[in-house]
Amino acid sequence: MLSTVLKQKVKQAREVWLLLDYDGTLADFAPTPDTILPDPGLVALIKNFTTLPAVQLGIISGRRLAHIETLVPLDGIWRAGSYGLEMTSPKGEHIEQIEFSAVRPSLEQLKPRWERLLAGQEGFYLEDKGWSLALHARFVEDRLAESILNQAASLASETLSTGKPFKLLGGYKFLEIAPAGADKGQTVQYLLNNYALPPYFTIYLGDDDKDEKAFPVVHTHGGLTGLVSKQDRQTAADFRLETPAQTRQWLKDLYSFLQG
Ligand SMILES: [Mg+2]
Structure with missing residues (x-):
């Protein structure tokens, strides 16, 4: 369920930045990290958001960029690999934060x-x-x-x-x-500072300690954060979803809300 606060913030924003981790957040963990099988249902769900001009969607993963490009073979979104050290922009431009x-x-x-x-x-x-x-x-x-x-x-x-x-x-x-620059918090800062048009509203969903680095950064930009975890553990996130399946349902609800 989308919170009332979130709905209000989405309504007031000119741009909605939807930043998502991949493994453990959108998809269950693969048996080995070299398993790279795109999930058609997930790709279709993400593709829906690319039809909304006010939404900037980004996948921010610890996987290498080539894997993320295979898993989410879509233009019109940000794709960040190696915690954002290398990225492709929605227009397909390649960005490297360090040499x-x-x-x-x-x-x-x-x-x-x-x-x-x-x-x-x-x-x-x-x-x-x-x-x-x-x-x-x-x-x-x-x-x-x-x-x-x-x-x-x-x-x-x-x-x-x-x-x-x-x-x-x-x-x-x-x-x-x-x-040292492989840091999701630093990557979120980089994206919002350089590419977000105010008034923007940011939502970040992630499942592990690398995502916890991004949560406070999102908060300084006035955004909301969600932890994907079955356990009610210590987190800086604002709300919790239990499983990747719940994340997908949550995203479907968000998409419906954004359309309406
Ligand atoms: Mg993860």
């Missing part, structure tokens, strides 16, 4: 070290996202996952200490080394 060449050499140094660490280990997946390296261990037993991810973090700390702006991102049986 790839400044990032890649350090990752090239670390990658073979992580590969050696994982050699012979079952269930781990090293994802080279170009702008970052991610280690997935979702299907690995707890203690082993923790041990290997800790060792990977130590190896990465050498890369982190070279003076280049890198950071480690954590998560559930997950570790990623990424440029």
